[in-house]
Amino acid sequence: MEFYRAHVLVCGGSPCVTLGCKAVREEIERLVKEKRLEREICIIETGCLGACEEGPIVVVYPDGTVYSKVNIDAAREIVNEHLVRGRPVKRLQYKGKLTSVSRTENKSKDYFQTQKRVVLENVGLINPNNIDDYILKDGYKILEETLDHLSPEEVVNTIKRSGLRGRGGAGFPTGTKLGVTARTTADQKYIVCNADEGEPGTYKDRIIMEGDPHKILEGMALCGYAVGATKGYVYIRGEYYQSIATIRTAIEQARELGLLGTNLFDSGFDFDVEIKEGAGSYVCGEETALIQSMEGKRGEATQKPPYPSTSGLWGKPTVVINVETVANIVPILKHGVDWYKSLGTPSSSGTKIFTLSGNVNNRGLIEVPMGIPLREIIYGIGGGISGGRSFKMAQIGGTAGGCLSEAQLDTPLDYENLQTVGSSLGSGAILVVDDSHCIVDVACSMLNFFAHESCGQCTPCREGTSRLLQTFRKLSEFTATKEDLDLAIKLARVMQRTSLCASGQSPIMPLEGIMQNFASEIEAHLNQECPAGVCHKSAHKTLGKEAVING
Amino acid sequence: MNQMTNPAYQIDDNYLDQVEKIAKQHSGRAEDLVLVLHKVQALKNYLPRTALNVVAKGLNVSESHVYGVATYYSMLSTKPRGRHIIRICESAPCHVQKARELIDAMLEHLDIEIGGTTKDGRFTVETTSCLGLCAVAPVVMIDDKVYGNLDRDTLFEVLTKYN
Numbered sequence: 134m135e136f137y138r139a140h141v142l143v144c145g146g147s148p149c150v151t152l153g154c155k156a157v158r159e160e161i162e163r164l165v166k167e168k169r170l171e172r173e174i175c176i177i178e179t180g181c182l183g184a185c186e187e188g189p190i191v192v193v194y195p196d197g198t199v200y201s202k203v204n205i206d207a208a209r210e211i212v213n214e215h216l217v218r219g220r221p222v223k224r225l226q227y228k229g230k231l232t233s234v235s236r237t238e239n240k241s242k243d244y245f246q247t248q249k250r251v252v253l254e255n256v257g258l259i260n261p262n263n264i265d266d267y268i269l270k271d272g273y274k275i276l277e278e279t280l281d282h283l284s285p286e287e288v289v290n291t292i293k294r295s296g297l298r299g300r301g302g303a304g305f306p307t308g309t310k311l312g313v314t315a316r317t318t319a320d321q322k323y324i325v326c327n328a329d330e331g332e333p334g335t336y337k338d339r340i341i342m343e344g345d346p347h348k349i350l351e352g353m354a355l356c357g358y359a360v361g362a363t364k365g366y367v368y369i370r371g372e373y374y375q376s377i378a379t380i381r382t383a384i385e386q387a388r389e390l391g392l393l394g395t396n397l398f399d400s401g402f403d404f405d406v407e408i409k410e411g412a413g414s415y416v417c418g419e420e421t422a423l424i425q426s427m428e429g430k431r432g433e434a435t436q437k438p439p440y441p442s443t444s445g446l447w448g449k450p451t452v453v454i455n456v457e458t459v460a461n462i463v464p465i466l467k468h469g470v471d472w473y474k475s476l477g478t479p480s481s482s483g484t485k486i487f488t489l490s491g492n493v494n495n496r497g498l499i500e501v502p503m504g505i506p507l508r509e510i511i512y513g514i515g516g517g518i519s520g521g522r523s524f525k526m527a528q529i530g531g532t533a534g535g536c537l538s539e540a541q542l543d544t545p546l547d548y549e550n551l552q553t554v555g556s557s558l559g560s561g562a563i564l565v566v567d568d569s570h571c572i573v574d575v576a577c578s579m580l581n582f583f584a585h586e587s588c589g590q591c592t593p594c595r596e597g598t599s600r601l602l603q604t605f606r607k608l609s610e611f612t613a614t615k616e617d618l619d620l621a622i623k624l625a626r627v628m629q630r631t632s633l634c635a636s637g638q639s640p641i642m643p644l645e646g647i648m649q650n651f652a653s654e655i656e657a658h659l660n661q662e663c664p665a666g667v668c669h670k671s672a673h674k675t676l677g678k679e680a681v682i683n684g
Numbered sequence: 685m686n687q688m689t690n691p692a693y694q695i696d697d698n699y700l701d702q703v704e705k706i707a708k709q710h711s712g713r714a715e716d717l718v719l720v721l722h723k724v725q726a727l728k729n730y731l732p733r734t735a736l737n738v739v740a741k742g743l744n745v746s747e748s749h750v751y752g753v754a755t756y757y758s759m760l761s762t763k764p765r766g767r768h769i770i771r772i773c774e775s776a777p778c779h780v781q782k783a784r785e786l787i788d789a790m791l792e793h794l795d796i797e798i799g800g801t802t803k804d805g806r807f808t809v810e811t812t813s814c815l816g817l818c819a820v821a822p823v824v825m826i827d828d829k830v831y832g833n834l835d836r837d838t839l840f841e842v843l844t845k846y847n
Contacts, residue, residue, distance in 0.1 A: 333775035413759035
């Protein structure tokens with residue numbers, strides 16, 4: 134094994150890719166080679182380091198100096214000053230609190246108290262395209278130990294006792310789900326990892342897949358062992374090109390080493406994984422629609438019951454499990470139930486990844502114990518509202534989540550507490566909106582999303598989403614009446630009760646919060662006034678054809 | 685260029701042979717339909733009706749089923765498209781980072797509407813659901829590449845890279 138005096142980690146996460154991290158890495162590699170330092174300095178492309186907005190991110194170890202917004206010139210300076218002369222470039226250093234990097238200096242106390250990396254422990258520290266990195270971090274060791282020492286029932290019971298709940302949105306207890314499939318007798322069962330991440334503001338699954346893919350594969354194999362499934366699929370949305378490539382490489386490397394395939398660790402247990410690519414459909418994130426899509430059909434939801442746990446893919450018992458949820462399996466089995474329950478709150482154990490977007494200073498992703506107050510995330514880790522503006526609204530859990538006002542900022546983020554304020558943890562997206570935005574305009578954007586994504590199967594959703602958008606567009610053009618609004622809310626309630634999947638059931642979630650928490654602003658629009666000065670009489674004239682209401 | 689005279693949209697026997705070859709690799713595997721359509725679309729950036737018929741025969745499913753699937757998913761298109769697909773996100777996280785202004789400026793710059801193709805056949809602009817890059821919003825995806833933290837100038841510069 135080679136020993137290097139320094140390691141340079143260049144973030145290769147998708148957000149950094151959009152900002153040109155590849156060219157930065159190539160320049161550092163070129164310079165290091167030119168200076169004949171390649172035996173002293175190791176350059177690694179890693180998964181996401183968390184501080185996405187400030188990318189491309191480069192970290193130099195052993196000192197753990199984090200550089201942000203690194204362009205080609207900055208890359209040259211880092212090589213010449215830091216790597217050659219040993220003088221960190223202060224001017225280029227990252228000042229936010231988002232990254233996972235453990236620094237030998239400058240350990241700010243509040244940072245360590247808030248962030249807790251469990252699912253993301255390896256993300257940003259290992260090369261996701263090299264299985265050896267994962268194995269060095271005890272990768273696949275838990276799978277080996279489990280196959281040797283635990284019975285499938287013991288695995289199910291461990292997950293049950295850990296209190297792990299689904300991280301995709303619905304929050305269903307994972308142990309219970311595994312238990313149902315384990316108890317069902319069938320000649321074939323399946324594990325399907327749901328990586329059809331499409332909830333606006335959510336990118337946690339992407340970051341896990343692109344940063345630590347083997348943790349997902351190992352977690353799936355463990356689920357397979359627990360329920361008696363020998364076949365797994367990762368259903369990745371078609372737009373996630375980089376995630377598909379990373380998972381594909383990971384599967385190939387795991388197969389080569391016999392960590393996927395037949396007779397794993399001489400235990401007699403077989404498990405293999407394949408990728409299924411989506412082709413662009415929000416609704417496919419719903420488990421029954423996802424299964425339809427995997428069978429080569431239109432991704433439309435089906436009636437439940439039967440639930441996939443007993444009758445899923447090809448009518449066989451299927452565990453459909455979200456990426457973040459499955460990435461919790463290895464840590465739980467590794468560190469034990471007591472440790473896991475010590476994180477978070479009594480009813481919501483473990484950590485949660487939140488993705489911060491909108492008008493905050495530090496946009497990016499964080500992993501924190503459940504139950505942390507929203508205020509701490511926005512003003513602590515998130516660095517407060519950007520551009521010197523003030524807070525207006527936060528939407529938790531994606532576009533299908535509730536809209537919270539200033540008065541609700543102290544709500545602890547866990548399953549129960551969010552329910553009491555009419556929201557849900559959902560996928561863990563946190564969208565922060567500042568006071569320069571108009572709530573009606575933001576509502577139009579949300580409703581446009583629902584109208585665009587309705588698959589058209591259920592009439593209440595197909596027609597309803599368009600009507601809701603129409604009403605709020607009218608409101609933003611000052612032509613809506615109180616009766617229009619009342620009817621819209623009534624309609625959203627009907628949709629909640631009569632749509633097959635969450636897509637049609639959800640518009641009421643943001644709308645209720647908006648109507649309650651921002652009543653005076655809505656009222657003002659009925660009186661031809663937009664307090665934020667965003668709406669006007671022809672607000673929607675510039676929209677393209679796509680956005681015009683159906684019919 | 686008129687779309688019907690553009691060689692990229694011409695359907696010939698050679699093209700249909702290629703489609704048939706792809707379909708044959710998945711013969712009888714109806715569950716591979718979405719994958720097959722991805723592969724076929726890669727040939728011409730869209731799915732002509734004749735190609736759908738070949739796929740239906742190859743996979744032994746009905747033409748209506750293939751058409752239903754091809755028109756269901758937003759990444760698949762049964763209409764001719766430009767050489768490059770620009771996918772724009774206007775979900776709330778992009779919206780509050782002024783995505784609307786950026787999109788309007790781009791549409792004006794390219795002189796097209798959403799869903800349309802530029803006169804030179806270079807770009808087709810489509811909307812997409814959230815691309816999961818909200819930390820660097822507003823974002824635009826061109827073919828399989830994504831660009832973040834965009835403003836008018838940086839986006840227009842990116843567009844010049846595509847021919």
